[in-house]
Amino acid sequence: MAKIVGSITTSHVPAIGGAIAKKLQEDPYWKPFFDGFPPIREWLAKVKPDVAVIVYNDHGLNFFLDKQPTFAIGAAPEYRNADEGWGIPVVPSFAGDLDLSWHLINCLIADEFDIVTCQEMSVDHAFTLPMALLWPDQKWPVRTVPVCVNTVQFPLPTAQRCYKLGQSIGRAIQSFDRDSRVLIIGTGGLSHQLEGKRAGFINKQFDLQFMDSLISNPTWATQFSDLDLVEQAGTQGVELLNWLVARACLTGRASLKHSNFHIPISNTAAATMLIENHG
Numbered sequence: 180m181a182k183i184v185g186s187i188t189t190s191h192v193p194a195i196g197g198a199i200a201k202k203l204q205e206d207p208y209w210k211p212f213f214d215g216f217p218p219i220r221e222w223l224a225k226v227k228p229d230v231a232v233i234v235y236n237d238h239g240l241n242f243f244l245d246k247q248p249t250f251a252i253g254a255a256p257e258y259r260n261a262d263e264g265w266g267i268p269v270v271p272s273f274a275g276d277l278d279l280s281w282h283l284i285n286c287l288i289a290d291e292f293d294i295v296t297c298q299e300m301s302v303d304h305a306f307t308l309p310m311a312l313l314w315p316d317q318k319w320p321v322r323t324v325p326v327c328v329n330t331v332q333f334p335l336p337t338a339q340r341c342y343k344l345g346q347s348i349g350r351a352i353q354s355f356d357r358d359s360r361v362l363i364i365g366t367g368g369l370s371h372q373l374e375g376k377r378a379g380f381i382n383k384q385f386d387l388q389f390m391d392s393l394i395s396n397p398t399w400a401t402q403f404s405d406l407d408l409v410e411q412a413g414t415q416g417v418e419l420l421n422w423l424v425a426r427a428c429l430t431g432r433a434s435l436k437h438s439n440f441h442i443p444i445s446n447t448a449a450a451t452m453l454i455e456n457h458g
């Protein structure tokens with residue numbers, strides 16, 4: 180049977196791609212962020228997941244504002260990255276996992292999540308950069324299943340709904356009849372706002388409380404509406420919904436293995452967490 184090994188959540192600021200291309204990992208601006216990853220890579224080398232379910236939001240590469248599904252799942256043999264205008268080098272394509280994709284789709288629809296299924300899907304920085312942070316040689320050792328959450332166009336799914344989606348994905352993975360070690364990745368956040376009067380808004384206190392809640396009280400964030408989250412975390416800080424989905428996928432006892440928090444990377448409070456799943 181499939182086993183969920185844990186979740187890794189991280190910010191996905193596009194400038195990370197530029198820093199990787201320019202080899203700026205030791206640069207004083209970037210070092211506090213990149214230093215969050217070696218302990219995670221050590222854990223990955225030990226735990227050896229063979230598939231990653233990646234919960235993220237598309238920023239206009241695959242879906243644009245004219246067609247914006249609340250939840251979408253990839254069911255493609257391969258996912259390609261493309262130039263999205265940030266000047267980030269394109270990364271090698273990612274192998275899909277058709278059996279797990281369709282198992283998730285079948286289970287979720289049976290569980291009354293009316294998701295969009297994508298048999299072709301391009302993946303943007305929110306998918307590619309976390310992968311490049313985890314596997315810097317970009318020789319991806321995992322098959323992938325993209326799970327896309329609308330955090331870009333209102334109305335957003337509620338935090339409560341995102342939590343339930345994660346629980347449903349967790350149950351579906353547990354019932355998948357194949358020996359597999361499944362890693363959950365959640366990307367985006369934490370607090371940031373890229374436009375308007377509050378451009379540059381960051382809320383360290385809220386971010387730290389949110390990170391703490393993922394271990395101590397994982398449903399804490401479900402009390403907030405989409406506009407509450409905008410107020411607390413900024414218009415793009417709502418990407419923390421992807422973290423909430425990823426956390427809710429964990430079926431067993433969750434223990435914190437590693438975390439990192441640094442302000443700012445570009446406009447963002449950049450954070451990373453590794454949570455191990457026991458059982």
Ligand code: DHB
Binds near residue numbers: 191238415445446
């Ligand atoms: C930034 C952060 C994001 O999450 C994003 O998708 C684009 C830009 C930033 O801080 O620059």
Ligand code: FE
Binds near residue numbers: 238367368418
């Ligand atoms: Fe983003």
